[in-house]
Amino acid sequence: xxxxxxxxxxxxxxxxxxxxxxxxxxxxxxxxxxxxxxxxxxxxxxxxxxxxxxxxxxxxxxxxxxxxxxxxxxxxxxxxxxxxxxxxxxxxxxxxxxxxxxxxxxxxxxxxxxxxxxxxxxxxxxxxxxxxxxxxxxxxxxxxxxxxxxxxxxxxxxxxxxxxxxxxxxxxxxxxxxxxxxxxxxxx
DNA sequence: GGCATGATGGCCT
DNA sequence: GGCCATCATGCCA
Numbered sequence: 001x002x003x004x005x006x007x008x009x010x011x012x013x014x015x016x017x018x019x020x021x022x023x024x025x026x027x028x029x030x031x032x033x034x035x036x037x038x039x040x041x042x043x044x045x046x047x048x049x050x051x052x053x054x055x056x057x058x059x060x061x062x063x064x065x066x067x068x069x070x071x072x073x074x075x076x077x078x079x080x081x082x083x084x085x086x087x088x089x090x091x092x093x094x095x096x097x098x099x100x101x102x103x104x105x106x107x108x109x110x111x112x113x114x115x116x117x118x119x120x121x122x123x124x125x126x127x128x129x130x131x132x133x134x135x136x137x138x139x140x141x142x143x144x145x146x147x148x149x150x151x152x153x154x155x156x157x158x159x160x161x162x163x164x165x166x167x168x169x170x171x172x173x174x175x176x177x178x179x180x181x182x183x184x185x186x187x188x
Numbered sequence: 189g190g191c192a193t194g195a196t197g198g199c200c201t
Numbered sequence: 202g203g204c205c206a207t208c209a210t211g212c213c214a
Contacts, residue, residue, distance in 0.1 A: 038195070048210095051211085054211080055210090056210065070195090071208075071209065071210095072194070072196055072197095073194060073196055073197085073207070073208080073209095074206080074207040074208030075196070075206070075207060075208080076196050076197070078195065095195085121197070122196075123196050162196095163195055163196070164195060165193090165195095183196095
């Protein structure tokens with residue numbers, strides 16, 4: 001299966017976010033097909049990078065194709081992949097996967113058996129794949145990560161991002177149309 | 189130093 | 202649908 005090259009991520013975040021739907025994301029061989037993403041950039045009031053570079057968001061200003069992992073609400077980890085032709089703080093949040101590989105390990109980590117709930121949400125998929133702050137700044141094309149081109153281009157729908165209080169009108173959420181593994185359905 | 193807030197998720201009614 | 206756990210970050214004093 002074809003590994004995505006670093007050049008894949010050296011583009012504007014919304015473009016990368018759309019194209020990431022249908023790719024295969026693995027950590028130590030455990031993971032699945034990306035079915036939901038969201039784009040953020042430095043001009044975006046909802047983005048961590050909006051007010052410039054800080055200690056937490058430094059990875060967002062680093063090389064494209066690397067991970068930005070942060071803690072949400074003091075509880076959950078979330079995974080972004082850094083994007084952009086310029087190091088301006090753009091990234092794509094991975095929001096949901098369709099589980100494919102290492103189901104038993106994911107079920108064990110999540111304490112659940114329902115495949116639909118294993119990776120349906122940014123915090124859930126990080127728990128299922130064992131992603132923590134230790135992976136912040138790591139490149140996606142090297143272990144423990146790997147990210148591969150999908151078998152066929154899916155039908156992608158877009159909509160408003162979830163949980164943002166500013167910039168909520170920007171339709172930068174992308175998903176695999178009709179997937180049963182989304183964190184929330186897309187409104188028609 | 190203090191405090192309001194959050195790119196969430198799980199459990200309750 | 203609502204509440205709340207739980208804490209790092211960032212903004213203000």
